[in-house]
Amino acid sequence: MTILPDWLTDNNDCRELEAMLRNRSPESLETMAARSRAMTLRRFGRTMPLYAPLYLSNYCSSGCAYCGFASDRTTPRRKLDEEEIRREIAAMKQLGIQDILLLTGERTAAVGFEYLKRAVDIAAESMQRVTVEAFPMSVEEYRELAGSGCTGITIYQETYDLLQYEALHRWGPKKDYLYRLATPERALEGGIKTIGLGVLFGLSDPVTDALMLYRHARHLEKTYWRGGISISFPRLRPQTGGYEPTHPVDDHLLARIILAFRIAMPDVELVLSTREKPSFRDGMAGLAITRMSIASRTTVGGYLEGENSGEGQFEISDSRTAEEFCQALRSRRIEPVFKNWEPAYNGPSRNTLPCS
Numbered sequence: 552m553t554i555l556p557d558w559l560t561d562n563n564d565c566r567e568l569e570a571m572l573r574n575r576s577p578e579s580l581e582t583m584a585a586r587s588r589a590m591t592l593r594r595f596g597r598t599m600p601l602y603a604p605l606y607l608s609n610y611c612s613s614g615c616a617y618c619g620f621a622s623d624r625t626t627p628r629r630k631l632d633e634e635e636i637r638r639e640i641a642a643m644k645q646l647g648i649q650d651i652l653l654l655t656g657e658r659t660a661a662v663g664f665e666y667l668k669r670a671v672d673i674a675a676e677s678m679q680r681v682t683v684e685a686f687p688m689s690v691e692e693y694r695e696l697a698g699s700g701c702t703g704i705t706i707y708q709e710t711y712d713l714l715q716y717e718a719l720h721r722w723g724p725k726k727d728y729l730y731r732l733a734t735p736e737r738a739l740e741g742g743i744k745t746i747g748l749g750v751l752f753g754l755s756d757p758v759t760d761a762l763m764l765y766r767h768a769r770h771l772e773k774t775y776w777r778g779g780i781s782i783s784f785p786r787l788r789p790q791t792g793g794y795e796p797t798h799p800v801d802d803h804l805l806a807r808i809i810l811a812f813r814i815a816m817p818d819v820e821l822v823l824s825t826r827e828k829p830s831f832r833d834g835m836a837g838l839a840i841t842r843m844s845i846a847s848r849t850t851v852g853g854y855l856e857g858e859n860s861g862e863g864q865f866e867i868s869d870s871r872t873a874e875e876f877c878q879a880l881r882s883r884r885i886e887p888v889f890k891n892w893e894p895a896y897n898g899p900s901r902n903t904l905p906c907s
């Protein structure tokens with residue numbers, strides 16, 4: 552029997568957050584928006600750091616019911632070789648990207664730790680910031696990844712609802728709820744500097760998931776106060792396999808969740824990806840969100856091959872070019888930021904490029 556840790560179920564310090572999430576009146580949303588906007592402006596100013604994902608591979612050993620890369624899909628499998636990784640990165644740099652998120656599925660014989668580490672090595676040669684969203688690793692593996700220049704990992708629990716988690720993760724290593732839950736701690740132990748948390752909204756009761764996500768973030772803040780935390784708000788999108796959300800989250804509720812997190816966690820970076828449509832992204836940019844993806848491709852080889860690169864992990868909603876998106880930010884008096892730190896800030900990175 553799986554027993555959840557006390558810090559994940561203790562409701563004592565999230566009563567204000569719960570009240571904000573459960574109050575569905577339009578007036579309360581307006582009040583929250585004004586409060587969130589002021590807090591975001593005070594803490595983060597009028598800037599928006601931007602990043603882009605690079606899908607290294609669509610191999611996966613897990614069977615997540617909601618994912619286009621699950622191992623029972625008939626999607627042709629592919630991984631980028633070293634030359635292809637270099638070419639994709641060069642294409643991303645042409646768009647101005649300096650901050651890259653490398654993605655793979657769960658570990659397989661074709662794509663394991665050594666492959667991922669090599670990809671980090673290559674990315675760190677020319678990108679200013681390299682982060683990874685891949686399979687959970689050991690402390691020692693995270694230490695090696697950090698030595699190669701990886702400064703952050705993203706690891707979503709997807710849903711904190713144990714029963715729903717067990718039903719949706721049909722097979723593979725991702726079935727192990729507690730091992731995944733402890734991944735951020737292993738990464739921080741191994742020297743990774745920032746952790747991205749999130750749930751995939753649509754899989755389970757959104758308010759319960761949001762409250763447990765908050766407790767997870769607070770637990771990490773208290774236990775690893777030197778680590779940086781960011782929180783993302785992905786919503787289930789159409790994907791190969793056709794899984795339909797059992798708990799759909801509409802725009803109003805998603806906005807409420809994001810605003811509530813800004814108010815409850817004023818210093819935490821809040822992230823919104825191109826899963827969301829342009830109008831929603833533009834609206835949230837000035838209100839609460841402080842980091843966004845841009846010009847994303849969710850296929851393996853997507854930056855050079857475009858639509859010829861096959862099916863992505865999911866469909867994106869905001870397909871604006873980097874230039875169009877930056878223009879939209881500027882029209883709201885928000886400055887797009889491709890790089891706002893020096894390699895030295897990141898510690899032992901292998902990045903050797905001069906600052907641009």
Ligand code: SF4
Nearest residue numbers: 611613615618621656
């Ligand atoms: S969500 Fe990740 S682990 Fe699950 S099937 Fe997709 S790629 Fe694999």
